[in-house]
Amino acid sequence: MTALLELDAMEAGYGKSRVLHGVTLSIGAGETVALLGRNGAGKSTTMRCITGLLRLQAGRVVFGGRDLRGMPPHAVARLGLSLVPEHRGIFAALTVEENLRIAARRGSRWTFEAAMAMFPQLAARRRTPGGKLSGGEQQMLAIARALMPGPRLLLLDEPTEGLAPVIVERLVALLRTLKDEGLPMLLVEQSLEVCRAVADRHAMIDEGRIVWTGDTQALAAADDAVRRHLTLEEA
Template identity: 55%
Template structure:
């Protein structure tokens, strides 16, 4: 397994958010982490990325223990996290933002990013703050790719975006997936999730309560209704 998370416990202040999260992801897989608001989805990603330090449990990535490493050392090992707020530099141009994340050993160079995200090429001299929300999301994903991700973690990449932009980003993520990048996706849009994922996991009150293949998840209305409060995909 590329990523193995075992019995992870995490806190925000005195709030015990993660209560023994365990999950595994194989190389090349796309796996979703689903759940209601406050279930612990974002905290799980942040704990893997080192943004939140877990109080207990382990995170193993390609055989290396990550749970005590700082975020920049985790990123250097190929774990790239695109947070919900995207984290782009609004005063820098699109191209400057991309070059900030560049690594010479990455298979993803500027030309590759512009091929997958043609909007970014069109706006390469624009400041990050001049971009739409969807374009900022594309920029954040493109910058992460230039950092040579072995594991790409995305937190709500299409939240609040227009349907036409959602379709565009889904198509782009399919290309990234086909290139062999392993993806851990937190997303509320189940239609997007079922277009992309090999497997789905559901977290509730800080614990993983469901794991299943894409086909099993689509077919099981009771799981979606019980844990996510929706009855259709």
């Protein structure tokens, strides 16, 4: 499978603190990959490096054959990378419709009308300020907004965090629909159930290093790796 996104020996951190230690990972066209790890393992830092929000100290990020090193976030986004950030990042004072329309791009198949059809809960609240939405509605708005530019790859950072189980089920169904439509995704997530339901491949990150990779069948049998790298009892 030809790689759409390649992370090659990435090293990065904050100040004198090194967080990532040679992270290598790839995502193929039409593939969904889950990045699993405990809090502080380097998942969100990996996302920040991909999108240009954090400068690499070593290694490369290659997207569609293009090296993204040194490229500012807005230029990375124009190439077709869309991020749903961990804390959603919606504009609280803007309505649902305004949040979506400011992210629209000419030529994208994701028009405002298409977004309303995909997210009927948001359609019913199109004139409601983002800050007045429930947590689940805000997450749906964050995903809808990330789709508006017509991304070639969707990055989701902890999309189910803090949400009720019934909302998580709806988000999983939504992600499966996007996957079935052929949209590649990199999913940062702590829930094994969500990852098994959505992703084709899985990678565990621990202390800034990729320590295990495999498909969903392999993950189901990886009890030892799950215990050592994902559960608190071995932290």
